Amino acid sequence: MTSLTLDDCIDFVTTHSRLVLVVLLILTAAMGVGVTELDTEGQAGQDDFPETDRSETAAAIEERYGGPANGTETASSAVYVRAADGNALSRAALLDALRYQRSVTTNETLAAALTDGDSGGDGTGSVGSPNGSVVSVANLVAIRAAEDPDADLEAQIRALESASEGEVASLVERTLAEDPEARRLVADGADSGAATAEGHRMLFRFAAGDDGAPPSDAQRVLYDAAAERDGTVASAGGGNGVALEYFTLGQHAFDESNRQLNENTMELLVPLTLALILGVLAFTYRDPVDVLVGMIGVVTAIVWMFGILGWLGVSAGMTMFIGPILIAGLSIDFGFHVFMRYREQRSAGPDDDRAPAGIRPSMRRAVRSVALALGLVTLTAAIGFLSNVVNPVGLIRDLAVGITLGVVSAFVIFVTLVPALKIGVDGSLERVGIDRHKRPLGDGAYLGGLLRGSVALARRAAPLVLVVALLAGAGGAVAWTGLEEEGVQTQDDPAAEWKQSLPGPLAWEVADYDRHQRHVREAYRPRAAGDGDRFQLLIEGDVTADGSLERVRAGLERGEETGAIPEESARTDADVRSPLSVMETAAAENDSFAATLESADTDGDGVPDRDLESVYDALYATAPEAASSVIERTDDGEYRSLRVLGPPERTGFDDGRVDDIEAMAATIESGDGAAGDANAREADLDLTVTAVSETIVTESQLAVITDGILRVLLLALGAVFVTLVATYRRLHGSATLGAVTGLQIALVTALVVGGMFVLDVPLTLLTALLMSLVIGLGIDYSIHVSDRFAQELERGTAPFAALEAAVVGTGGALLGSTLTSAGAFATLLLHPHPQLESFGTLVVLALVTAFAVSVVVLPSALVVWVRYAPSAEPTGRPAGGGPESARE
Known part of the structure; x- marks a missing residue:
């Protein structure tokens, strides 16, 4: 029933193309109105981030002590x-x-x-x-x-x-x-x-x-x-x-820097991206009319995506930047398959009764042939992206919805508007005597020979190809454990000299803000709590037990050794605040407290090591405000925790600095690793120390989010696999063919991970999110090849002839799509920000890997499936669903 309904829609589009164009023009105008209502201000709020042990500790410190600057x-x-x-x-x-x-x-x-x-x-x-x-x-x-x-x-x-x-x-x-x-x-x-x-x-x-x-x-x-x-x-x-x-x-310098960054990006990347897309399309299509019609479809799909977001009131957020690039790449892919299959139908020889000569019948059959594959691609890509709607960060949820709407929009546009427009344009040109018969890309001597070589390899060495592919995939899976993990990537260095030396407006202009920020970071030390990120240590447990303050001193000494805090000679009150520093200040100003402190210091090292509860009581009596900033006392007089505040760091803490802070915490817990009092190190104290700062809390939250994305990714992979098995069983009568197709995405994902390891692309919040893209890209190409293979078998074609028709006929469109999309994303490698470079690298890697797997590995897998799988011959209806399609 579903297939017949789809056939009816395709028949209507190709038969009443003018009416379809009018309706879609009205709908596109409505989408344009929705674009004017688009919310472009959406940002991730702190409340969106998940709770972690570090964020909970930071909240506890805030509640018990106040902020790092002490109010x-x-x-x-x-x-x-x-x-x-x-x-x-x-x-x-x-x-x-x-x-x-x-x-x-x-x-x-x-x-x-x-x-x-x-x-x-x-x-x-x-x-x-x-x-x-x-x-x-x-x-x-x-x-x-x-x-x-x-x-x-x-x-x-x-x-x-x-x-x-x-x-x-x-x-x-x-x-x-x-x-x-x-x-x-x-x-x-x-x-x-x-x-x-x-x-x-x-x-x-x-x-x-x-x-x-x-x-x-x-x-x-x-x-x-x-x-x-x-x-x-x-x-x-x-x-x-x-x-x-x-x-x-400040804020306004930062805003000006962002404005210049956007200007640089528009002047450098957008012209190059458009030039590459148009250049590759011109080379692959070799027809300006098809390039124009295809680009109209691409732009319309993007307008629909943003228009629907505007009408639904969903924030565009990250979709403003990532959405157009992803949807343009997917739309170009859809266009290649529609146009190349249409060319196949029109360019077949007179002995081929499957190839009607007319424009409308050719387009009808072409769309029928690819519609199910495009629908499967849309479905699997949507599963990959919608898996992120459970993410706690609203920005990512909105991105998942936005990209999914864009994918669906592209599907609708390229099975309705584009075919209808193509029929109208080709019909008008042929009426004035311009021949519109074009050769599909895979028919070329060089490319056709390469694609047929892949079929020959599958015929002769399919098991060997699969073994090599499995070993490579296993290596990629192992490489997962070796990926460098970062919350987000930051730009620490200016753009490369050659990027700044490009001619005219292409030259990347280094923002004054970046230059000034590097100068301040290198030349100035933070001066006060408000100057930057400041770490805190929350010490809980036996804080009144003998030796607990000796442990605190040992931790501070460890911090000086590692550089986490300045040495005492270079330290000021703004650098570090602890129970010891507050006691030292109070003793210098109050003789009575000084006497209390001295009586509790049995070894004369300036640190009280016994009767600490009395010392705390005296400190609260002498300097209650200062004492409450570093020692927590409940209403009933119980002392529950201590706090140490470290020096501020304007640019946050890098991984090495975080390790040094964690070493301080470990030293206070154990008493080892620093020159503290021997009795304190040997004392059996139950102390728990947790380090927090803005950087540490954010990194812990990003780690949870990243892990969540990856867990959802695995679930999405499983959902895609089950969907393909069920769909192929329904459409082609073979669940095992769906399984063979679905296994390719696991291989593509593993190979992409291996490529990330080789190319030093870290696992960040963005790259983890983009692994969802790998699902859509990885399965996209494989679906087109296996679906075409199944169609040819259903027509009664011999297996190897069917495989050649699938690889050569579909492979040309896949190559054109790969070259166009990879070229567009490759321009991101010119951007000096490492986050965008990683984005571009990952997508190009996924595109190239997906293409290679679909035309090299999948043919061998299909050969093995035909030879060994029970009931390997598909039993579904011919492509297009209706018996009349075979007669046209």
Whole structure:
């Protein structure tokens, strides 16, 4: 019944092509209206991510202690001053920085957002600025020059203007030598005593918004003023002066970087992608009319995808970028099969009673021949993508829905609109005397010879081919364990020089934001809790037992050894906070607590090692706010946990840094691996230590998501296999033929994994998600070959003749599709971002592998199936379903 219904639809499309075109034109216009309603702002929210042990620990710390910055209500925004070929600490450069401050602080928007300087929650203090809300080395030096700690900004400027170059250099040296906070404001500022530096930064402190960030309007003022001042040549009292570069790394600088990234991508990748697609289509079709009709189908399928998303109110999100590329590739594949089968029907010899000469009958038979295969491809691809609707991340769920709608749209377009349009165009051209008979791609002497060679190989050595394929697939499966796992890939290096040197608009322009970010990462250390990601250690268990604080010290020492925290000589209060640092500060300010601490320290090493509950009680009595930030006490006075906060890291933690932090946690748990107290190491303490940070929590969540994608992928593979077995049993009367076809996807997946290992493509959230694409691509080509093979057998063709017809007739279309789609995706390899490079590499790898398996391995599998499988001959109806199709 289903087949007859499909035949009726195809008959209607090919018989009433003009009416079909009018209806589809109206539908496409409606889809265009839906595109205008498209939600392009959808993003993954933190609530979408799954709970992990690390995220639960982070939430527990937040609930018990507050955030890493311990509840500060301020947020800093930095303005960087750089003199790449000069001294950013010269008198002229420092004066220019103060004048920049004067220009921005007179802005009403910024002035209203600045704090009054009474709070030092972010570590900036209240000195060195017009109102205590801005601090920089220029302010600190100018205050020394004015010899007045309360000097306002105008007084600071006058003091520097009055000082000589030598006097300013001396003040700079003294400031950096005596003030470790000032050294952190200077590029490479860890070296004290130097009066020269490539750059320095000014920190503007604002009242934090609800998201903990500085107000956007205030950041805009800093960004615009920096952009206007960029390139200033600062000169004070003669001389050539120094060229200064002002920049920020806030929200608006990031937005401008994204705009430039999109512009680069559009100017470089889109023209190359279109050129490659059109070039390959022109080469394979050798007919501009077919290229035009095929591209109309591609564009229409993409419009339908976005239009349906708009009407349904589903966020486009990642579909905006990934969707058009995937659907274009699949649509081109569909077009190749429709056009090449149509050409076969029209170009067959006069003795072939299966090949009617007319346009409509040829198209009717062509669409009937490929419709079931295209439908199976659509179904299996949809299974692969829809398997991700159970993903906890809304962005991925929306992508799964969007791509599935695109796949279905492509199927509908290429069995209705494209055939109808092709009938109309070819009919019009033939009426004016233009011959529209074209040869299918596989009929060429060279390509046809290669494809027939695959059939000959299957005839002579099918078992050997299968053994080699199975060994290669097994190697790929083993390679799975060796894949490098990353949550997401980040771009750490600029675009390659050759990409920047391409002619004209093709040249990749390196965004200033990327260059500035690398400079800040390399030249500055984070200064305060708000400056970056900060790790925390939650210590639970016997926190009042003797020796537990010795374990904490051992962990801190391990952190210094590995570099996870600065050595004590280079450490400031902003770097690390622990029960020990809080106790040390309290003892320095309170003699009574100092005596309590000393009595609990039996070995005189400064760390209390007995009667810790009394020490904690005394600390809470002396400095309750500071104590509550590192020691958790319940309402009934029980001490449940301790907290250690590490130094902030602006760019997050790489894998090596995370390992160092985990080593600290392991040392506190066991007491081993550091020079702590021997008794503490040997004590039988039950301590559990969990390390968290934004990076660690995100990576743990991404790992869960990635694992979930892969588990769903395995289920999808099983669902596709069962679907093919059932479908082939229903359509062709052979479940085993469906099994042979389905096994090819497992082989393609294993080979793709092996290719990822060889090409160093890591397993990330995106590449794991794109493994769903491998299902659709991997089974697509195999379905076309095996379905054509079954059709030929049902016509009574001998097995090897049927195999040749399937491989040669379908292989040409597969090759054209592979070349076109692989060429389109290969352009992503020009993109400097490693995530997009991995995306392009994986898809090209999947396309090439799927093609190779379908024309090399599958023919051998079909030969073995014919020889050994029981009831190997299909018993379904001839392709097209109706008996009349055999007579046409």
